[in-house]
Amino acid sequence: FTRPVEIPALAATLDTLTERIPPMPPRVLIIEDDENVSRFYAETLDASGVVPTCLTDPTRLAQALSESRPDLILMDLYLPGCDGIELASLIRQQDAYVSIPIVFLSSETAEEQQLLALKSGADDYLTKPVDPTRLVSVICSRARRAGVLREHIDHDSLTGLLNHGRLEERLELELLRSKRLGHPLAFAMIDLDHFKSVNDSHGHAAGDQVLRALARLLQSRLRRTDVAGRYGGEEFALILTDTDGASAQRILEPLRKEFAALSHLADGASFHVSFSCGIADFPTHPDAPSLATAADDALYDAKERGRNRIEL
Ligand code: GH3
Ligand code: MG
Ligand code: MG
Ligand code: MG
Ligand code: MG
Numbered sequence: 307f308t309r310p311v312e313i314p315a316l317a318a319t320l321d322t323l324t325e326r327i328p329p330m331p332p333r334v335l336i337i338e339d340d341e342n343v344s345r346f347y348a349e350t351l352d353a354s355g356v357v358p359t360c361l362t363d364p365t366r367l368a369q370a371l372s373e374s375r376p377d378l379i380l381m382d383l384y385l386p387g388c389d390g391i392e393l394a395s396l397i398r399q400q401d402a403y404v405s406i407p408i409v410f411l412s413s414e415t416a417e418e419q420q421l422l423a424l425k426s427g428a429d430d431y432l433t434k435p436v437d438p439t440r441l442v443s444v445i446c447s448r449a450r451r452a453g454v455l456r457e458h459i460d461h462d463s464l465t466g467l468l469n470h471g472r473l474e475e476r477l478e479l480e481l482l483r484s485k486r487l488g489h490p491l492a493f494a495m496i497d498l499d500h501f502k503s504v505n506d507s508h509g510h511a512a513g514d515q516v517l518r519a520l521a522r523l524l525q526s527r528l529r530r531t532d533v534a535g536r537y538g539g540e541e542f543a544l545i546l547t548d549t550d551g552a553s554a555q556r557i558l559e560p561l562r563k564e565f566a567a568l569s570h571l572a573d574g575a576s577f578h579v580s581f582s583c584g585i586a587d588f589p590t591h592p593d594a595p596s597l598a599t600a601a602d603d604a605l606y607d608a609k610e611r612g613r614n615r616i617e618l
Contacts (some may be wrong), residue, residue: 332449333357335376337364337393338411339386347380347411347441354442364388367397376406377449383412383423391426398427405455407448411436462536464514465521473535473543477594480533480545484588491588492546492554495601496520499580499613501540512572513540516579520565527561543601551587551618558583558616566614580614 334351338344339362348358359374361367364385379397383390390410397403410423413434420431429448432441460472468476477493484491498504498516505513517540524534524542533545546554566580584605591597608617 331355331357332377332446332453333359333374334445334449335359335361335370335374335379337361337367337379337381337385337390339364339382339384343382350438350441351445354438356442356445364393367393371397371403377453378407378409378445380409380411380445383410383414383419391423394423394426394428405452405459407452409444409448411441465518465536467521467525467542468533468535470535470537473533473537473545474594476533476535477545477597480547481588481594481597484547489548490550492544492549492551492585493587493597493601494544494546494554494558494583494585494616495537495598495605496542496544496581496583497605497609498540499582499609501579504577504579508570508572508575508577512570512577515572516570519568519570520581523561523565523568527564549587551585551590554585554587555616555618558585562614562616582608582613583616584608585616585618 334356336344336347336351336358338347338360341360341362344360344362348360351358359370359376361370364387381390381394385393390412394408394410397406397408407430408428409430409432410420410428411432411434412423414420415433423431430444432444460468462469480491483489498520501513501516504516517536520542521534521536524544528534528544528546531547533547535543537543544558546557549557562581562583566578568578569576570579582605584601584603584607586597586600586604588597591600604617608615611617
């Protein structure tokens with residue numbers, strides 16, 4: 307006998323997650339060697355607000371995936387010089403594409419082939435001719451669900467901030483952008499002060515509330531172009547684009563004060579928590595590892611100099 311799933315709780319989780327999901331339209335990569343067929347599906351999808359990209363030559367798949375960054379792949383079973391089933395399992399073997407929905411669209415009606423296609427890692431199999439309404443509905447619901455799962459994977463469940471891995475990816479991406487544009491970039495590491503004793507005095511749940519409060523504060527005060535992530539336990543990291551170290555320090559100083567002034571409540575008692583912060587910038591530090599090391603060194607200085615302060 308198992309407990310029934312708590313639907314209201316699940317619905318609430320999904321609601322908060324879907325708020326962060328980028329709004330439709332989904333981007334779809336159509337892999338189909340027949341240009342007329344491909345154009346027909348592209349037009350059908352386009353008319354329903356889906357953004358299609360067509361790929362007729364499967365040897366250019368890697369390039370097409372990285373350029374069009376699709377939310378879903380719609381593909382033919384029989385392609386020139388390559389088997390759609392092999393192609394699907396090849397896509398599935400790439401870490402970056404484990405969660406992308408793959409939908410086959412083929413005139414092949416043999417049950418055996420269809421099952422093989424699904425076994426290769428595809429999510430659905432539609433037979434031609436397909437009803438356009440059904441095609442669009444399958445694509446939209448699959449792409450949206452994959453988006454929700456992606457959000458789950460990319461974000462820390464306690465704070466909703468980007469997790470460590472995704473934050474590092476963003477740092478690499480923003481560094482490339484900064485180099486290209488010749489703009490500075492600031493990287494900040496934040497670590498809560500004496501957090502172990504917060505847990506010890508007020509309980510782990512109260513500690514979690516503090517972590518959430520800091521995440522909320524960071525998200526509400528930073529610009530949309532800035533990125534906040536949970537680096538690890540009680541450590542956070544920030545990427546401030548188009549900002550040098552000194553400016554980042556000026557920007558974060560009021561946040562430090564505001565956070566330290568926040569009253570947290572546990573069992574009727576109120577308490578305060580502060581954070582220390584270390585900042586490093588590009589181009590002073592030219593790559594992600596040296597930025598992280600320099601920010602960590604500055605954070606160490608901030609702790610040494612008494613905590614509840616920001617060092618560059
Ligand atoms: P310092 O000022 O030097 O940073 O001291 P500190 O106590 O914050 O540092 P320390 O590294 O000794 O302790 C970190 C604490 O953070 C210990 C750990 O239990 C707590 N912590 C890490 N992750 C979480 C979490 O998700 N929830 C809660 N409540 N506590 C956490
Ligand atoms: Mg074909
Ligand atoms: Mg720490
Ligand atoms: Mg700490
Ligand atoms: Mg220094």
